Amino acid sequence: MTTRKTTRSVIVIGSGIAGTTAAFRLRKAGHHVTLLEQESYPGGRMSSYEKAGEGGAYRIDRGASWLSHNYRPMIELLEETGLASRMLPCSSELGVLRDGRVHRLSFVRPTDLLRTGLLGWRSKLRALRLLRDLAAARPALSWNDMSKAAGIDIESAQEYALRRLDRPLLDHLVEPLCSTQFLAPADEVSAVGVLSIMWGTFGAASFTFDGGVGRLPTLLLGLPLMRSEQTCVELNARVNDVTRDRDGVKVTWERDGASSVERGDACVVAVPGPIAAGIVPSLTDDQRTYLTGLRYTSDVHVTFGLREATDETALGVAVPLREHPDLCVVLHEHNLGPGRAPAGHGLVSLMFRDHWSTARITLDDDTVIEDSLTAVNEVLPELAAHIGEQREMAAVQRWDRAVLARPAGGYRDLARFTSSLDPRSPIQLAGDYFAYSTTNASLATGETAAQRVAALLSAS
Numbered sequence: 001m002t003t004r005k006t007t008r009s010v011i012v013i014g015s016g017i018a019g020t021t022a023a024f025r026l027r028k029a030g031h032h033v034t035l036l037e038q039e040s041y042p043g044g045r046m047s048s049y050e051k052a053g054e055g056g057a058y059r060i061d062r063g064a065s066w067l068s069h070n071y072r073p074m075i076e077l078l079e080e081t082g083l084a085s086r087m088l089p090c091s092s093e094l095g096v097l098r099d100g101r102v103h104r105l106s107f108v109r110p111t112d113l114l115r116t117g118l119l120g121w122r123s124k125l126r127a128l129r130l131l132r133d134l135a136a137a138r139p140a141l142s143w144n145d146m147s148k149a150a151g152i153d154i155e156s157a158q159e160y161a162l163r164r165l166d167r168p169l170l171d172h173l174v175e176p177l178c179s180t181q182f183l184a185p186a187d188e189v190s191a192v193g194v195l196s197i198m199w200g201t202f203g204a205a206s207f208t209f210d211g212g213v214g215r216l217p218t219l220l221l222g223l224p225l226m227r228s229e230q231t232c233v234e235l236n237a238r239v240n241d242v243t244r245d246r247d248g249v250k251v252t253w254e255r256d257g258a259s260s261v262e263r264g265d266a267c268v269v270a271v272p273g274p275i276a277a278g279i280v281p282s283l284t285d286d287q288r289t290y291l292t293g294l295r296y297t298s299d300v301h302v303t304f305g306l307r308e309a310t311d312e313t314a315l316g317v318a319v320p321l322r323e324h325p326d327l328c329v330v331l332h333e334h335n336l337g338p339g340r341a342p343a344g345h346g347l348v349s350l351m352f353r354d355h356w357s358t359a360r361i362t363l364d365d366d367t368v369i370e371d372s373l374t375a376v377n378e379v380l381p382e383l384a385a386h387i388g389e390q391r392e393m394a395a396v397q398r399w400d401r402a403v404l405a406r407p408a409g410g411y412r413d414l415a416r417f418t419s420s421l422d423p424r425s426p427i428q429l430a431g432d433y434f435a436y437s438t439t440n441a442s443l444a445t446g447e448t449a450a451q452r453v454a455a456l457l458s459a460s
């Protein structure tokens with residue numbers, strides 16, 4: 001076992017966008033930072049990779065693929081670091097399938113809800129209530145800590161839709177939003193989740209980065225500040241234990257069966273909640289129970305590289321539950337901008353509801369690809385035929401913890417959990433489980449954790 005002693009230093013665990021943001025912020029505050037990441041690449045659920053096709057490379061997002069100008073903490077970080085110049089505009093349209101026809105709504109114009117042929121005029125009038133409820137809920141919604149929403153967390157999205165809206169709005173708007181964002185049906189997620197999606201999604205244009213959204217954590221790690229001797233990034237470094245001792249924090253990690261110990265003055269644990277529960281023994285029983293009980297839905301999705309792009313203009317087409325039980329969204333990722341697919345080629349991902357993915361998480365790629373094509377053929381036969389004719393590449397991505405699907409009452413549980421945490425502890429937690437699963441929420445929680453650690457270190 002090797003032991004490394006560092007002083008006035010901070011260890012960050014996890015190089016997702018929460019961890020890379022925390023690492024950047026702590027370096028900016030003048031601290032030595034060691035970033036430990038179990039995978040061979042940074043970015044976690046916000047990472048991208050290249051896969052060769054006949055006409056060139058496809059750039060594939062492993063998890064997140066869509067970013068919004070509503071993501072204020074992200075935009076502010078991009079502006080502060082000079083990385084805003086790397087943002088690229090992309091399609092801001094979402095399609096919703098109804099009876100075989102795609103109805104397109106612009107993220108930029110929530111008033112499209114009042115114009116769309118997706119809904120009848122009664123439902124459009126009811127949709128005004130949704131916009132009013134969203135305006136009323138805004139003060140309770142926060143990117144870095146959604147526990148303020150506890151007071152309005154009284155029912156599921158389905159109960160809310162049937163009480164305040166109507167059945168068509170549930171079927172054609174609320175349920176597809178729940179499925180595309182949480183991969184879970186409207187009766188299994190809190191109504192706060194739907195208001196959060198509306199808040200985070202509508203009213204602003206989308207953007208992306210050249211080469212995929214995973215460019216952002218990589219760009220952060222590539223900043224001159226992060227390439228100094230004061231930063232150490234260890235990939236393939238799996239952390240098993242984070243404990244407090246008299247000298248600060250001791251982190252035990254392993255690589256290729258060899259164990260190492262890292263010592264620092266403080267630590268940011270930026271991994272999904274259940275993993276944090278397993279590596280931080282100083283958490284109370286209640287905190288551990290909360291974290292291990294968080295419901296993350298799973299995602300198994302298939303991405304196809306196509307010799308010819310589809311003619312869909314929307315970034316994604318949501319497939320409501322009443323249209324198909326398994327398929328929930330088709331992403332036309334070539335609409336994320338040039339460079340995702342070779343010129344003229346297409347990049348399309350098929351995404352499924354949690355139950356479909358859970359049943360396939362351990363199945364081999366060929367079976368998953370075949371099952372995905374069967375599903376798309378049942379509801380969008382023309383797209384299935386296009387994929388069949390034009391396919392030149394297929395890739396399967398698996399996440400056993402993809403996004404958090406918080407049920408009704410989940411924000412009240414979150415409020416109890418966050419109020420039990422010590423903001424002056426040298427071990428701070430960060431991750432999307434403090435808000436609703438988005439890259440921007442994780443980034444914001446990384447900022448908060450780093451601010452707390454920096455305040456602690458400057459006071460001691």
Ligand SMILES: Cc1cc2nc3c(=O)[nH]c(=O)nc-3n(C[C@H](O)[C@H](O)[C@H](O)COP(=O)(O)OP(=O)(O)OC[C@H]3O[C@@H](n4cnc5c(N)ncnc54)[C@H](O)[C@@H]3O)c2cc1C
Nearest residue numbers: 014016017018038044045063064065066239432438439442
């Ligand atoms: C399929 C999918 C689609 C999504 N779509 C979008 C979208 O379009 N837009 C959007 O904004 N958000 C989207 N999200 C959500 C978003 O990707 C996540 O909420 C966010 O990226 C999570 O960031 P994080 O840093 O909190 O966690 P993660 O990205 O999970 O980072 C945690 C990191 O910690 C590492 N780690 C875990 N355990 C250990 C350990 N013991 N030791 C060392 N390292 C460890 C992991 O390898 C990982 O790199 C999507 C997510 C998925 C899965």
